[in-house]
Amino acid sequence: MTPRRDAAGPVFTALADPTRRELVQRLASDGEATATELSAELPMTRQAVSKHLALLEDAGLVATTRAGREVRYRLNAPPLAEAMAWMAQVGGRWDERLAALGRHVERTRTPAGRRRSR
Amino acid sequence: MSTSVRREVVLPVSPEELWPALTEAERLADWFAPDVDIDARPGGGAVFRWEDATRRAVIEEVEAPRRLSFRWAEMGEAGAAEPSRVELTLEEVAEGTRLRVVETAAGESLPATAAMLGAGDAWEHLLARLRRSRALVVA
Numbered sequence: 007m008t009p010r011r012d013a014a015g016p017v018f019t020a021l022a023d024p025t026r027r028e029l030v031q032r033l034a035s036d037g038e039a040t041a042t043e044l045s046a047e048l049p050m051t052r053q054a055v056s057k058h059l060a061l062l063e064d065a066g067l068v069a070t071t072r073a074g075r076e077v078r079y080r081l082n083a084p085p086l087a088e089a090m091a092w093m094a095q096v097g098g099r100w101d102e103r104l105a106a107l108g109r110h111v112e113r114t115r116t117p118a119g120r121r122r123s124r
Numbered sequence: 125m126s127t128s129v130r131r132e133v134v135l136p137v138s139p140e141e142l143w144p145a146l147t148e149a150e151r152l153a154d155w156f157a158p159d160v161d162i163d164a165r166p167g168g169g170a171v172f173r174w175e176d177a178t179r180r181a182v183i184e185e186v187e188a189p190r191r192l193s194f195r196w197a198e199m200g201e202a203g204a205a206e207p208s209r210v211e212l213t214l215e216e217v218a219e220g221t222r223l224r225v226v227e228t229a230a231g232e233s234l235p236a237t238a239a240m241l242g243a244g245d246a247w248e249h250l251l252a253r254l255r256r257s258r259a260l261v262v263a
C-alpha cells in the first residue's frame with residue numbers, strides 16, 4: 007500500500023524511443039548480446055546501437071559485462087517493475103480520488119449552477 | 125521527462141467553484157482524506173490523514189483558481205519517503221472545469237523488486253497507460 011520511495015525517472019525516457027524498446031525486446035529474448043550482434047539484427051550501425059544501449063544503461067535498464075574488449079549487454083528488469091508498480095499505485099489512487107471529487111462536487115453544487123433551467 | 129501519472133476529469137462547476145474543494149480543509153475532508161490540515165499558500169504545509177496512512181505536503185504554487193502544486197510524501201515508520209510532486213491545473217471548458225492532475229515521481233534510484241519483463245509487452249502496455257489521460261465526465 008505504501009508508495010515506493012523511488013521511481014524510475016529515466017526509465018520511461020529511455021523507453022519512449024521505439025528503437026530502444028526494440029533493443030530491450032531483443033535482450034529480453036536473447037538474454038545477452040553485444041552491440042555488434044544487435045546491430046546485425048537491426049537496420050542500424052553498431053555505433054547507433056551502442057548509443058542507445060548507453061542510454062538504456064544510464065536508465066538502469068540494461069547491465070553490462072566486460073570480457074576483454076567485448077561488452078555484453080543484458081536486461082536489468084527491476085527498474086521496470088519498480089516504475090510499473092509506482093504508476094499503477096499512484097494512478098489508481100488518483101482514479102479513486104477524482105471519482106470521490108466528482109461525487110463531492112455533485113453533493114456540494116450550489117443551486118446557482120442550475121439556475122439556467124428555471 | 126520523468127515518471128509521472130496523469131489524470132483528468134471534467135467537473136460541472138466553474139474553476140472558482142471548484143477551487144475551494146481543492147484548497148480548503150473542510151471541503152478536502154469530504155473527498156480527499158478524512159482529516160486534513162492545509163495552509164494553501166506557497167511554502168505552507170498540509171497534512172492528510174487516512175486510517176492507514178499520513179501524508180505531509182509542502183505547497184509550492186498557488187494561483188487561484190487555476191493552478192496548485194505541492195510536494196508530498198507518506199510518513200512511514202522510517203520517516204518521510206522521498207516526496208513526489210503533484211500539479212493540479214484547472215481549465216474552464218464548456219461543460220465546467222477540466223481538472224488535470226500530474227504526479228511526478230521523485231527519485232531516480234531504483235531499489236530492486238521482483239524481476240519481471242521477460243516475455244510479453246508489459247512495458248509497452250504501461251507506456252500506453254502513461255500517455256493516456258483518463259477523462260471522466262461527471263455529467
